[in-house]
Amino acid sequence: MPSRGALLARRLLADRRAVLGLALLAALFLLAFAGPGLVRWSWTDTDFTAMREPPSSEHWFGTTQSGRDVFALTLRGLQKSLLIGICVAVISTGVAAVVGTVAGYAGGWVDRLLMWGVDLLLVLPAFLVIAVLTPVFRSAWPLLVLLLAAFMWMVTARMVRQMTISLKRREFVLAARYLGVSPPRIVVRHILPHLASLLIIDGTLNVSVAIIAESGLSYFGFGVQPPDISLGTVIADGTAAATTFPWLFGFAAALLVLIVLAVNLVGDGLRDALDPGHRRAPGGGGR
Amino acid sequence: MARFLVRRLLNYVVLVVLAASLAYLLAAATLRPRANFEERSPRPPASVVDAQLTAFNLNDRTPLARRYLTWASGLVRGDLGRTWDGDPVTPELWRRALVSVRLLVLGTVLGGVLGVLVGAFAAVRQYRTSDRLITVGSFAVLSTPVFVLAVLLQIGAERVNEITGVQIFEWVGEYTPGETGGMMGQTGGRLQHLVLPTLTIVLAQVAVFSRYQRHLMLDVIGADFVRTAMARGLTRRRALFTHGLRIALIPVTTYFAYTFGLVLLGAMFTEKIFGWHGMGEWLIDSINRGDVNAVAAVNLFAAVLVLLAGLASDTAHGLLDPRVRAGR
Numbered sequence: 001m002p003s004r005g006a007l008l009a010r011r012l013l014a015d016r017r018a019v020l021g022l023a024l025l026a027a028l029f030l031l032a033f034a035g036p037g038l039v040r041w042s043w044t045d046t047d048f049t050a051m052r053e054p055p056s057s058e059h060w061f062g063t064t065q066s067g068r069d070v071f072a073l074t075l076r077g078l079q080k081s082l083l084i085g086i087c088v089a090v091i092s093t094g095v096a097a098v099v100g101t102v103a104g105y106a107g108g109w110v111d112r113l114l115m116w117g118v119d120l121l122l123v124l125p126a127f128l129v130i131a132v133l134t135p136v137f138r139s140a141w142p143l144l145v146l147l148l149a150a151f152m153w154m155v156t157a158r159m160v161r162q163m164t165i166s167l168k169r170r171e172f173v174l175a176a177r178y179l180g181v182s183p184p185r186i187v188v189r190h191i192l193p194h195l196a197s198l199l200i201i202d203g204t205l206n207v208s209v210a211i212i213a214e215s216g217l218s219y220f221g222f223g224v225q226p227p228d229i230s231l232g233t234v235i236a237d238g239t240a241a242a243t244t245f246p247w248l249f250g251f252a253a254a255l256l257v258l259i260v261l262a263v264n265l266v267g268d269g270l271r272d273a274l275d276p277g278h279r280r281a282p283g284g285g286g287r
Numbered sequence: 288m289a290r291f292l293v294r295r296l297l298n299y300v301v302l303v304v305l306a307a308s309l310a311y312l313l314a315a316a317t318l319r320p321r322a323n324f325e326e327r328s329p330r331p332p333a334s335v336v337d338a339q340l341t342a343f344n345l346n347d348r349t350p351l352a353r354r355y356l357t358w359a360s361g362l363v364r365g366d367l368g369r370t371w372d373g374d375p376v377t378p379e380l381w382r383r384a385l386v387s388v389r390l391l392v393l394g395t396v397l398g399g400v401l402g403v404l405v406g407a408f409a410a411v412r413q414y415r416t417s418d419r420l421i422t423v424g425s426f427a428v429l430s431t432p433v434f435v436l437a438v439l440l441q442i443g444a445e446r447v448n449e450i451t452g453v454q455i456f457e458w459v460g461e462y463t464p465g466e467t468g469g470m471m472g473q474t475g476g477r478l479q480h481l482v483l484p485t486l487t488i489v490l491a492q493v494a495v496f497s498r499y500q501r502h503l504m505l506d507v508i509g510a511d512f513v514r515t516a517m518a519r520g521l522t523r524r525r526a527l528f529t530h531g532l533r534i535a536l537i538p539v540t541t542y543f544a545y546t547f548g549l550v551l552l553g554a555m556f557t558e559k560i561f562g563w564h565g566m567g568e569w570l571i572d573s574i575n576r577g578d579v580n581a582v583a584a585v586n587l588f589a590a591v592l593v594l595l596a597g598l599a600s601d602t603a604h605g606l607l608d609p610r611v612r613a614g615r
Contacts, residue, residue: 123306125313125586127552131574132317132582212432216556219434220571235435239560242438243445253435261430268426 011273018269024262028255032078039069043076043229054247061251064237074252077231080224081211082259084145088210091149093156093203097195100160101187105168115161118154126151131222141224144217148210156202160195167191197274204267208260215256231256288605295601299594303587307362308355310586311579315354318577320345320371343369345579358583367587368580370573376584379569384588386461387554387565394485395550398492403539405493406500407532410508411524421497428494433556437487441560444483458483460562484561491553496539503535510534533607540603547596551589 012018036042046068055061061070103114130147137143167173168191176186192199211231217223218232219239226233231252238249320343324336331339340346344357361368367376409421428436444456457463457479507513508531516526555567566585573581 119302120305123302123309123590125306125310125589128310128570128574128582128586129313132313135317208430216432216434220555220559222574239434239438243442246442249438253438257427257431257435260432261426264426264430 008273012269015269015273017265018273021262021265021267021269024258025266028078028259028262029082032075032082035075036072039071043068043072044227054245061247064248070234070247070251073229073234074231074255077229077234077252078255078259080141080228080230081215081232081256084141084148084214084224084230085207085211085259085263087142087145088148088152088214089203089206091145092152092206092210093199095149096153096156096160096202097192097199099153100157101164101191101195103157104161104164105183105187105191107165111161115158118157121151122154124151127217130217131220134222134225137225141228144214144223148213152206152209152213156198159198163195163198164191167194197270201267201271201274204263204270208263208267211256211259211263291605292598292602295598299598303590303594306590307583307587308359310590311358311583312351312355314579314582314586315347315358316351318574318579318582319347320577320579321347322577323371339373343371343373343580345371358580362587367584370581371576371578376580379581380566380584380588383564383566383569386563387558387567389461390481390484390558390561390563390565391488391550391554393481394488395492397485398489399496401489402493402496403500403536406497407504407528407535409497410501410504411527413505413508418501422501425494425497428490429498433487433491433553434560436490437484437557437560440483440487455479456483458561461564480561484557484563487557488550488553492550499539500535503538504531507531507535537604537607540600540607547593551592 046066055070061074063069064073099114099118103111129151130144133147137147164187173186173190176190181189214223214230215232215235218230219236221236224230224233234252235249235256238245238252242249321336321340324331324339337346337348341349344354344361346354358368365377367380369375370379405421409418412418431439441458444458448454448456457476461480462473462477463480504527508527510531512534513526513531516530517523521529551567554565555571557563558565558567559571566588569581570585572578573585
């Protein structure tokens with residue numbers, strides 16, 4: 001649906017928050033993936049001539065106690081956090097869409113079974129599950145992504161199911177059904193487009209939720225495992241000495257806050273752009 | 288109302304039993320308390336370790352189902368088992384819970400109330416400078432994880448202490464060991480220790496609640512019943528705060544149950560960073576030690592609390608909205 005997409009893009013670009021968020025995200029991606037090329041230190045290097053030194057022209061963000069370059073470490077963490085956030089958001093929103101539409105459209109025992117699964121996952125203590133499984137996914141971060149995603153789709157799936165049930169009774173779906181269109185096709189062609197706005201917003205906000213969750217787990221040592229690093233592990237290592245050696249903590253913390261802020265800004269802008277009943281600011285648009 | 292609450296209560300009891308059992312099974316199946324004995328030097332003989340572990344119902348060579356039954360039958364009698372080094376779990380649970388309560392209650396209540404007020408205020412002043420400032424501020428706080436926020440506050444407090452030359456803020460532990468100065472000094476010392484963690488919790492809470500409350504309040508501002516109240520001669524402010532706020536509070540009460548879980552999760556960071564020996568810290572330490580019964584106990588406690596919060600929000604919902612009591 002190009003017209004709808006174009007309209008959405010136009011509204012989004014008229015929103016100052018969303019533009020700011022998108023620009024910030026682009027800058028962070030650039031920094032994360034082009035930044036490491038700018039310095040001669042890699043995140044695995046150790047500079048034995050500089051241990052726990054403040055930021056300088058040699059080491060832009062200073063060095064750790066063992067002489068590792070904080071700039072390189074932080075960017076490596078930034079890459080990992082961005083990657084994990086996006087993967088988790090895509091998977092969890094995708095699962096929510098599939099489970100929600102299938103349960104809502106199929107109804108009957110399929111619906112009951114799937115919703116029982118949702119309830120079960122909601123009562124499972126997610127933190128505990130991920131924490132005790134840490135030894136299992138040692139240094140295999142894709143498993144961490146799957147685990148995080150596994151606990152983030154349930155509430156959205158409920159919402160999707162509810163909307164699917166009401167869409168199912170609408171004329172255009174009934175018409176398609178009487179014309180003999182198969183259920184999977186109806187779901188993909190007629191129901192999913194109507195859920196697009198909900199799913200887009202959910203996906204965006206899940207990126208920030210996933211990044212905070214991952215860094216929080218890593219902070220306790222339950223997330224990304226050494227030797228690999230994420231912003232959470234960098235922050236955890238720097239926290240104890242944060243007041244005396246602020247560069248060990250500050251840069252990683254600032255980048256983490258910036259990512260989440262950028263994603264939240266885009267998400268909030270999207271929500272307004274997609275909400276037809278949205279009240280515009282006096283004087284219109286992005287003033 | 289009573290029937291409605293009884294039905295919800297039954298539903299909650301089933302969920303607590305399910306959640307607690309799953310947590311126990313998971314912890315018992317994956318954690319390895321045996322490692323604590325094997326790391327000792329000299330390493331105790333295997334038979335001694337086995338006997339010790341069996342005595343505390345922690346032996347991973349006992350079938351999981353039998354360990355679960357032992358744990359569950361103890362639980363029914365109010366006995367939560369023993370930690371890996373033999374201390375009873377139940378008294379420690381209460382001790383830790385009290386520490387967490389002392390840490391969290393003030394911040395949570397203050398944060399919730401302030402958040403609702405700030406959000407309602409922002410909605411009434413939509414798109415004016417004060418609304419924009421509140422929005423920017425809450426976005427900044429929402430984007431800052433608890434463990435960053437807490438450390439930032441500590442750095443700020445350190446600066447203040449340095450500049451004034453007086454130890455105004457304290458951030459390690461619940462009180463200074465060996466504090467002298469009688470009742471007054473001790474109470475003052477405890478308050479000093481409470482300021483920073485409480486501020487951490489309040490800031491995070493206000494950010495979340497004000498966002499929700501602002502959206503909800505905006506939804507009711509244009510509603511017919513508010514216009515009717517104004518047509519009857521009430522001022523806009525009175526109409527909004529007596530009629531609008533009440534309706535806008537209903538979803539917040541439901542939301543409260545969810546955030547309560549988040550507060551518990553956030554407590555782990557707050558306790559770890561500020562050195563309070565509460566439940567959150569206990570959970571992290573127990574997972575690291577492979578202390579199955581302690582982990583299961585904390586999760587049981589958390590499940591009960593979240594569901595109590597749910598029940599409280601159901602009650603509030605019923606009180607605020609008469610339609611609920613009619614039993615949908």
